[in-house]
Amino acid sequence: MHLNLIRFAFALLAGLLPLTPALADTVRFAWLALDKDVRYDDKRTFFRTLSQPPGNPYAGAEVAMRESRFVGQALKIDFKLDRATGADTSALLAQLDRLHAEGVRYFLVDAPAAVQAELGRATRGKELLLFNVSAADDALRQAQCQPHVFHTLPNHAMQADAIAQFLVSNKWRSILLLEGPLAEDKLIATAFERAAKRFGLKITDKRSFVLSNDPRQRNQGNVGLLTAGSDYDAIFVADSDGEFARGVPYRSVRPRPVVGSEGLVAEAWHWAWERHGAPQLTSRMIKQADRHPGSADWAAWMAVKAVVEAVVRTENAPFPKLVAYLAGEDITLDGFKGNRLGFRPWDRQLRQPLLIATHNAVIERAPIDGFLHQHNNMDTLGFDQRDSQCKF
């Protein structure tokens, strides 16, 4: 009787899963990161600056692997994640080649933009995909774009557009822009200037700040002096490092909100997001990482989930077919942000809503109501097809 039941169950499973091979298939992921990445330095994460990662995002990938275990068992597919690090790009390339030879096809790259760009260039044409999970630089989606490099983290333009939509919807239209000295700061400022033009904000003044107590640079180091002068509705701080930005709120001459790199930010994820099943995902991430999750954690999680979704829906199809599905319009990814997510065909950036948040509350979700697009409202954030300079 019991044996019959088991047989019946197996017959059912076999009938359900035409792909079921004699042996389990293995789908392999690898995590590539630098030996030392200053972004996750304890001294930096300690301050919990809003626009900075709260910790190493590897935890996000681990959560996604755990979530995929059950579906893997049911479909007789093993999902496996390796972790490799290297001192620089060439060391990472060597790791990548080794893992690729072992059968890894999906690489999650956790590195700054320069490394991402070089890895992308060096691996073009190979049977593999790279997922950029932690570099927001616009250039990776524009001039440096690659057909096999997918981006799950939102880029600067998306973040700036989300903030601009928020400012416009509040009728806070004149903005003081504070820009830092680093090349990365300029990228954030440029993205905001673009967004301001796109959504009709007025930048009343653009001032450069430096992180210094040098009295000779007082005009640039003192928030009071930087924020004096003609009036504005809000202050946008473009600070890739976050150290200066965290000292701007409440130090301005005028009582005006601070947005951009502190105060109010636009992020892929925020632990305070409460809708669309978000608390469950956040709680899994906290269990895994022993800290609250941030955008890069979500982006790493999403990258694994995207591949798993494509594996499930295509019944683990051969690589080209699987990639076509992954990159195509039919895929439906669940990012716990309410919308169906998928990759933009013109630059492989993941379309997604952004959470506009303070330190402990999500104030809005962009695209904000009323910002419409002829095809998909999420394309009001970042590079729409007509703005794309990406040529694969």
Add this chain to the structure above:
Amino acid sequence: MRIRPLVSAVAASLMLALSLPAAHAKGTGYVFVSSENDNAVTVLDGKTHQVVRTIQTGERPRDMKRSADGKTLYVIASNDERVDVIDIARLEVVRSIPVGEDPEMFDFSPDGKRFYVSNEEDAKVSVIDVAAGKTVAEIEVGEEPEGIMVSPDGKRLYVTSEVANMVHVIDTASNAILANIVVGNRPRRFAATPDGSEIWVTNELGGSVTVIDGRNNQIKGTVAFAPKGFRADDVTPVGIVMTRDGKTAYVTLGRANHFAVVDVASRAVKQYVLVGQRAWGATLNRDDSLLYVVNGLSDDVSVVDTKTLKVLRSVPVGRVPHTAVIDD
């Protein structure tokens, strides 16, 4: 000390009541609506729709089920990880049954002796013995199990996993998983034809219903929804209910603020009807003449005449209403 004998007496009478065959007495006519943010169940008069009473429950009340004899209402209190038992005659919580972490939906065995509850955090289904008030078994399923339904004959348990995008089919005799069926994205809730031959499951992110053959666990078809003027992204089906003859299904479409009327045999969408914001819960009265749609973001319930498909009225209820149960 004085309360205890009373509670156990009530519990004993509940047990007795539950073990009796399901003889439907005429109900009170009340409509019960759980409100997640009020920690309460609102009791409405079925005719006037005036609030009769507000019953305080555990934190975040969500799914509700009435016992087969109609005397008792069971309410999940998600944040308190328990099921509160409301005596319908007294309109009071008379007992609480502890369940697993973060429960959302549940369903009873046909004899009313057990219920099955999905625990989102644990990726488990707990099997609860009602009389004993204890968990008698746990079944591991995919992450974030949510929708749960016992087949009409009681032999199968269907559970959705929101994260694995699967429906698990569980044998209620052995608690073993018989099949895992990949359905649309973010599967949420179930309805079944009276003979159990078709199991319908809503796919919130997939924007569709997957129709599963209850006999062989194969997918028989899908129903897609495209109400006019809405983009695919805004069509998020969650709630579903079928008429007792199994001919018509009503599917609530979440962000699209409509519900769909579907002919079960042909799987054709007959009509879309405008209701409130984030329409989720759907409940029919006993003779299927009225459909109650619970609108989570407009804090109201739409009462719909199923013949004319006109919304008769919108009744304000508590904050973030989840489920309506009609005691008619």
